[in-house]
Amino acid sequence: MTQHYPALLVIVPLLAAFIISVFGWIYKKLCYPIAVAALGVSSYSSISLLLRVLKEGVVHYQLGGWAPPWGIAYYVDHLNGLILVAVSLVAFVNLIAAKKSIEREFPEKTGPFYTLYVLMVTGLLGILITGDAFNLYVLLEIASLTGYGLIALGEERALLATLNYLYMGTIGACFYLLGVGYLYIVTGSLNMADIATILPALYQSKAVLAAFIICMVGVWLKMAFFPLHAWLPNAYTFAPSASSSLIAPLMTKVMIYVMIRLMVSVFTPEYVFNTLSIAEPIVWLSVIAIVMGAVLALAERNLKKMLTYIVVAEVGYMVGGAWIGNRAGMTGAILHIVNDALMTLCVFLVVGNIVYKIKGYAFKDLKGLFRRMPFTMGAFVVGALAIIGVPPTCGFFSKWYLITGAIQAGHYSFMVALVFSSLINVVLFFRVFEIGYYEPFSGHHGHESHPEVIDEAPLGMLIPLLVVAAGIVVIGMYTGNIVTHIIHFAIPHGII
Amino acid sequence: MEIIHSIKPFLAVLASLLVTPFLVWSKTPNSRETWTFAAATMKFLIVASMVPAVLKGSEIVYTVAEVIPGVAVKFRVDALGMLFAIVSSSLWIVTSAYSIGYMRGLNEHSQTRYFCFFAIALSATIGVAFSGNLLTLYLFYEMLSFATYPLVTHHQDQEARNSGRKYLLYIIGSSVGLVLPAMLMVYDLSGTLEFAKQGFLAGTGTRALIGILLFMFIFGFAKVAIIPLHSWLPAAMVAPTPVSALLHAVAVVKVGAFSVLRVITGVFGTDYLYTLHFGTALCYLAAFTIIVASLIALSQDELKRLLAFSTIGQLSYIVLGAALLSPKGLIGSMTHIAMHAFGKITLFFCAGAIAVATGKKYLSQMVGIGKRMPVTMTAFFIGSLSVIGLPPTGGFFSKWYLALGTLQADQLPMLLVLLGSSLLNAAYFLPIVYRAFFCTEQQSMFDSHIKEAPIWCLVPLVITAVGSIILFFYPTIFLRLATLAAG
Numbered sequence: 002m003t004q005h006y007p008a009l010l011v012i013v014p015l016l017a018a019f020i021i022s023v024f025g026w027i028y029k030k031l032c033y034p035i036a037v038a039a040l041g042v043s044s045y046s047s048i049s050l051l052l053r054v055l056k057e058g059v060v061h062y063q064l065g066g067w068a069p070p071w072g073i074a075y076y077v078d079h080l081n082g083l084i085l086v087a088v089s090l091v092a093f094v095n096l097i098a099a100k101k102s103i104e105r106e107f108p109e110k111t112g113p114f115y116t117l118y119v120l121m122v123t124g125l126l127g128i129l130i131t132g133d134a135f136n137l138y139v140l141l142e143i144a145s146l147t148g149y150g151l152i153a154l155g156e157e158r159a160l161l162a163t164l165n166y167l168y169m170g171t172i173g174a175c176f177y178l179l180g181v182g183y184l185y186i187v188t189g190s191l192n193m194a195d196i197a198t199i200l201p202a203l204y205q206s207k208a209v210l211a212a213f214i215i216c217m218v219g220v221w222l223k224m225a226f227f228p229l230h231a232w233l234p235n236a237y238t239f240a241p242s243a244s245s246s247l248i249a250p251l252m253t254k255v256m257i258y259v260m261i262r263l264m265v266s267v268f269t270p271e272y273v274f275n276t277l278s279i280a281e282p283i284v285w286l287s288v289i290a291i292v293m294g295a296v297l298a299l300a301e302r303n304l305k306k307m308l309t310y311i312v313v314a315e316v317g318y319m320v321g322g323a324w325i326g327n328r329a330g331m332t333g334a335i336l337h338i339v340n341d342a343l344m345t346l347c348v349f350l351v352v353g354n355i356v357y358k359i360k361g362y363a364f365k366d367l368k369g370l371f372r373r374m375p376f377t378m379g380a381f382v383v384g385a386l387a388i389i390g391v392p393p394t395c396g397f398f399s400k401w402y403l404i405t406g407a408i409q410a411g412h413y414s415f416m417v418a419l420v421f422s423s424l425i426n427v428v429l430f431f432r433v434f435e436i437g438y439y440e441p442f443s444g445h446h447g448h449e450s451h452p453e454v455i456d457e458a459p460l461g462m463l464i465p466l467l468v469v470a471a472g473i474v475v476i477g478m479y480t481g482n483i484v485t486h487i488i489h490f491a492i493p494h495g496i497i
Numbered sequence: 498m499e500i501i502h503s504i505k506p507f508l509a510v511l512a513s514l515l516v517t518p519f520l521v522w523s524k525t526p527n528s529r530e531t532w533t534f535a536a537a538t539m540k541f542l543i544v545a546s547m548v549p550a551v552l553k554g555s556e557i558v559y560t561v562a563e564v565i566p567g568v569a570v571k572f573r574v575d576a577l578g579m580l581f582a583i584v585s586s587s588l589w590i591v592t593s594a595y596s597i598g599y600m601r602g603l604n605e606h607s608q609t610r611y612f613c614f615f616a617i618a619l620s621a622t623i624g625v626a627f628s629g630n631l632l633t634l635y636l637f638y639e640m641l642s643f644a645t646y647p648l649v650t651h652h653q654d655q656e657a658r659n660s661g662r663k664y665l666l667y668i669i670g671s672s673v674g675l676v677l678p679a680m681l682m683v684y685d686l687s688g689t690l691e692f693a694k695q696g697f698l699a700g701t702g703t704r705a706l707i708g709i710l711l712f713m714f715i716f717g718f719a720k721v722a723i724i725p726l727h728s729w730l731p732a733a734m735v736a737p738t739p740v741s742a743l744l745h746a747v748a749v750v751k752v753g754a755f756s757v758l759r760v761i762t763g764v765f766g767t768d769y770l771y772t773l774h775f776g777t778a779l780c781y782l783a784a785f786t787i788i789v790a791s792l793i794a795l796s797q798d799e800l801k802r803l804l805a806f807s808t809i810g811q812l813s814y815i816v817l818g819a820a821l822l823s824p825k826g827l828i829g830s831m832t833h834i835a836m837h838a839f840g841k842i843t844l845f846f847c848a849g850a851i852a853v854a855t856g857k858k859y860l861s862q863m864v865g866i867g868k869r870m871p872v873t874m875t876a877f878f879i880g881s882l883s884v885i886g887l888p889p890t891g892g893f894f895s896k897w898y899l900a901l902g903t904l905q906a907d908q909l910p911m912l913l914v915l916l917g918s919s920l921l922n923a924a925y926f927l928p929i930v931y932r933a934f935f936c937t938e939q940q941s942m943f944d945s946h947i948k949e950a951p952i953w954c955l956v957p958l959v960i961t962a963v964g965s966i967i968l969f970f971y972p973t974i975f976l977r978l979a980t981l982a983a984g
Contacts, residue, residue: 389673390677391639392632404681408685424670427665431662435662438647481565
């Protein structure tokens with residue numbers, strides 16, 4: 002059984018999705034337990050897989066027993082082992098937290114929602130685990146198409162936003178497919194490891210260059226790397242809470258993983274950093290992404306939309322870290338995939354709770370929230386501090402590595418951008434805190450006569466949120482272990 | 498030098514952090530305050546229990562976790578940290594008593610929140626005092642910034658909101674914008690962040706780079722309020738007075754001064770800075786702040802604002818003492834942390850007591866107050882003497898050593914600055930005392946029914962005033978710790 006964890010990880014949720022869609026017609030009440038069980042199995046398998054990778058090294062798995070390069074190979078190393086755990090747990094926790102809001106927002110459509118949800122997680126986990134470049138495309142489309150569905154379930158404007166996302170997302174995926182096509186033409190293989198062994202002889206080939214650039218642009222489109230980000234803010238804002246707290250933490254992060262995987266495992270660092278000399282401009286692009294994300298977030302008067310622009314800025318962090326071309330930067334990028342997933346989940350769960358209670362997420366709806374929802378806002382403070390990058394939250398430590406990478410590479414503009422973004426984040430979040438903290442009191446000096454009406458979100462939403470908030474600090478304190486035992490092995494020796 | 502591994506420093510930090518749930522769950526204000534006292538006493542006892550070992554020259558070390566390979570969250574108790582920890586943990590007990598008198602006297606809202614964040618702020622303060630490396634110091638420094646925000650903005654009105662913004666802008670802006678990159682650049686230069694006796698940067702970097710880093714740290718720790726990064730401190734005076742007293746005369750600002758001292762001695766090393774000739778520039782920076790802040794204080798009418806500007810000037814004494822880069826100057830600088838704390842907290846307590854008893858905040862409205870509140874104003878007089886640096890108060894010693902330091906470092910202009918500043922201090926403090934006592938019954942602005950503030954307010958300020966005098970006769974512990982720390 003244990004040797005089949007890689008397959009279980011993907012197949013269990015895939016089958017569960019079909020079962021859920023059937024039960025959606027027959028007996029709705031079973032949909033949720035099945036979804037929870039399926040993602041529970043995925044989370045369990047991913048944790049066992051990571052432990053196995055830590056103990057025995059890279060895990061290879063041949064789907065259906067077909068040997069690569071013809072069969073599809075699943076491949077778990079330290080890099081995707083870590084991210085598999087993060088993604089499956091984030092999806093699992095979010096599912097637990099989402100129950101109430103899903104049941105209230107669309108009681109008739111719980112079946113389809115859970116189907117899409119589990120199917121999307123299948124796609125994401127598949128993208129992470131697969132060792133086959135074409136298979137990755139298929140799973141990418143699964144994750145994207147279900148993502149469009151999940152977003153379109155939202156408020157009125159979600160439809161237009163989804164359509165926009167659909168166009169851009171499809172172009173992105175097509176670019177990726179086109180790049181893989183080029184690679185297939187020159188190497189005759191679709192297996193990532195196989196391609197990596199064939200490529201060195203072809204480093205000077207224009208087709209390989211074209212393949213690389215086209216793949217990158219496609220991936221950047223999917224991860225909303227500025228200026229290819231335009232689809233993201235509306236799509237994530239108008240999606241239902243439960244969808245946005247699944248998609249916002251995971252989709253962009255998984256695409257960052259794809260980018261890093263292409264850079265280190267398919268095209269190899271030797272090619273990316275030595276043969277090509279495009280790292281410098283890309284780091285500059287990420288500097289622009291970080292600054293613009295921060296500035297655009299500053300212009301928003303709406304909590305959820307502000308957070309989506311922060312996601313855009315964070316994408317810049319990770320792209321820059323990966324492209325800065327040294328170990329510290331790459332460590333920061335990989336660490337930030339996990340950390341950012343966690344903190345984005347935290348703040349979007351907070352939005353979910355607020356929407357559940359207040360039915361709005363514009364700044365003006367947030368008045369007096371610290372008194373009304375102290376626990377939710379407490380978790381929000383933790384998430385905000387992590388995004389600002391205050392120790393001992395995890396966000397500080399990934400920023401630490403990213404800045405170290407920038408200093409070691411002498412790329413001070415990237416350092417300045419990171420610091421600038423931290424400062425803007427302080428402004429962004431304290432502006433929200435101020436509204437939640439002062440507004441009902443303005444005008445008169447409060448004295449202890451105020452009735453303390455606590456009106457919190459239900460426990461089912463609150464407990465997962467508090468777990469995530471605690472996780473932000475715990476993961477931060479364990480950064481040392483994560484880096485020395487996992488990320489250290491995830492980065493090839495070619496990157497010093 | 499003996500290294501002792503013990504969890505005590507961590508416990509000292511946790512004592513006030515772990516008590517916060519009990520504060521929240523307490524059913525009555527009395528039980529809540531009991532918990533505060535329990536935590537404060539506990540903290541002080543833990544700190545005090547480490548004193549003998551430190552006086553013997555040992556260091557107490559505890560590593561919490563290696564959060565980044567090679568850099569741990571780590572406590573290391575040495576003489577300098579111990580000096581600061583004793584001051585802040587002992588004064589917390591006194592301030593807790595005073596808080597009760599003040600908060601209840603004015604019937605303030607959200608007292609539970611107030612006591613919670615006060616406790617967290619104290620944890621952070623002790624954390625800074627005991628931190629063994631730059632990362633730990635930064636961690637607790639930031640924790641203190643965020644924990645004090647709800648205290649500064651306690652009143653939750655528009656003025657508090659504006660002041661809170663200013664507070665964050667200066668404090669967080671400078672620490673994230675300057676200290677964080679400087680810390681990482683230092684780490685990149687030397688590969689370590691552990692404080693060492695003579696710093697760990699010696700021999701690395703070019704002179705220009707070291708200079709840039711030094712000033713990034715000095716300005717980055719904006720809690721030390723060097724001009725032009727000082728204006729958060731007067732703004733923060735919107736906070737309830739106990740907050741101003743403990744945090745903005747002792748904990749927060751001294752954390753800034755302490756961090757500067759720590760960085761100058763433990764990161765750069767006085768010898769290295771001496772060979773690079775950065776001392777004089779720093780001296781003049783501090784001297785400028787000392788003189789300008791004192792001049793501004795002269796023109797203030799609001800008592801707390803005056804005290805704030807006085808604090809800005811006094812903090813730069815500490816920076817000046819360090820910048821002299823001479824042993825005597827360092828001793829003066831370190832003892833000033835303690836001596837100024839006792840003097841200034843007394844003054845703030847008095848300002849608060851006057852506010853509780855009469856509601857008055859402006860000096861022009863305080864003529865004749867000494868006749869109605871003799872105990873308070875006597876304490877105010879003693880506190881002023883200490884801040885001016887006159888015997889028989891503890892403030893005399895730190896100024897004495899600072900003056901000796903200027904001679905030792907051959908910086909005569911700085912001696913003039915010290916003397917001039919003392920005169921200015923006298924010029925803004927003594928008239929207050931004079932007008933409080935020496936006036937006719939007609940000139941007095943207070944009816945005879947005005948009495949002293951409640952006992953919870955009065956006793957703490959008497960304690961700290963007496964403490965200032967005792968420190969004149971028995972300054973040994975602080976002097977010995979400072980001598981040890983200055984090497």
